[in-house]
Amino acid sequence: MFDVIAGSCFRRIAKAAPVSLLLFTGIALSGCALSDAPVLHPKGPIALAERDLLFTAFWLMMIVAIPAILLTLLFAWRYRRDNGADHAPDWDGSNAIEAVVWLVPAAIVIVIGTLVWESTHRLDPYKALASDKPEFKVQAVALDWKWLFLYPELGTASVNELAFPADRPLSIEITSDTVMNSLMIPALGGQIYAMAGMRSELNLIADGPGVFMGRNTMYSGDGFSDQHFKAHALNEADFKAWQDKVSGSGTALDAAAYAELHKKSVANPVTHYGSFEPDLFMTILKKYAPAGTPQHQAAEDTGEGAS
Known part of the structure; x- marks a missing residue:
């Protein structure tokens, strides 16, 4: 029963x-x-091109996945035990089956290879973006567990807050003064790794003013989940107001202040610095230069020996 x-x-x-x-x-x-879902709702041309590439790759994969799923369901239904259907095909030496088995995958590989080659060069993160206005340069340093942004053009710095003019391309130089991190602003573009002693670059542009979330996408320890920041794309008046606020903060990011900032901290509040040590970004890079190189010697001369 x-x-x-x-x-x-x-x-x-x-x-x-x-x-x-x-x-x-x-x-x-x-x-x-x-x-x-900022990846699916981009706010800049780079992120839009990357989203379109994601969709294109998805549908290319569906050329194989959808028929495989449908045929699996069809075979499971047709040749179920209680249906009594016999399956004894005589496919030996079938030219049609051989053509499908070899030509379809070959065509997919050729299409994907061409797509990857073209997209890799077109979306090169180091490639400067065409614009009638000069790029706005920012230097980003990954720390435990926060982001330090240096603005060479302004002579100011900020922690866990990025601001830039909305009508200018944004060019970010990236490094790390700790373990490997990865900087990403999903609404504007893909991620780029930040590694100690190495300089990477990311070029982005926003469609217009807005606030976008950025974060570290590489697991880096206890404070990883709180290592995020807001990226503010500002119009001319708002950016000038932000610049005046940061410049007037009166706090200098000197050697002592940087040593304090370098200490591990979780959910670090937004902090502004009215000035920072000259060539701080290069000094951080030189700390990790191999012994015997000119960069290492320069770091030794300034008391920043490799760590």
Whole structure:
């Protein structure tokens, strides 16, 4: 009796499963559409091109995935045990099957290879962006667990806050004064690694004024989950106001202040510095230069020996 009841229940569940799956998928997708997904809702041309590339790669993969899924379901249904269908194909030496098996994957590989080659050069993060206005340069330093931004053009610095003119390309030089990190502002573009002793670069531009979340996407220890910041793309008047506020902060990022900032801290509040040590970014890079190189000797001369 129990077997009969259990069998009936399982059959009902099996029949309801496709409907339940579709319902769950619909709810999940509606949640995704309503939630904040900056990768899918870009606010700059670089992020838009990367999103389009993501969609293109997805649909290329579906050329293989969708037929495989549909055929699996078809075979499972047609050749189920209680259907009585025989499966004894005579496909030996079939030119049509050989052509599909070899030519379709070869075509996909060629298309993906071409796409990767073209996109790699077109979306090179080091490539300067075309604009009728000069780029705005920022130097970003990854610390435990915070981001330090230096503004050579302004002579100021900020912690866990990035501000830049919305109508100018943003060029970020990136390094780390701790373990490997990765800087990403999803609404504006992809991530770039920050490594001690190495300089990487990221060129972005915003469609217009706005506030975008940025963060470290590389796990780096206890404070990793709180290592995020707001990137402010500001119009001319708002950027001037922000610049005046930071310049008038009266706090200098000198050697002693940097040594204090370098200490580990979690959820560090936004901090502004009206000035910073000259060539601080290069000094941080030189700390990790290999012994015997001119960079290492320069670091030794300034008392910043390799760590």
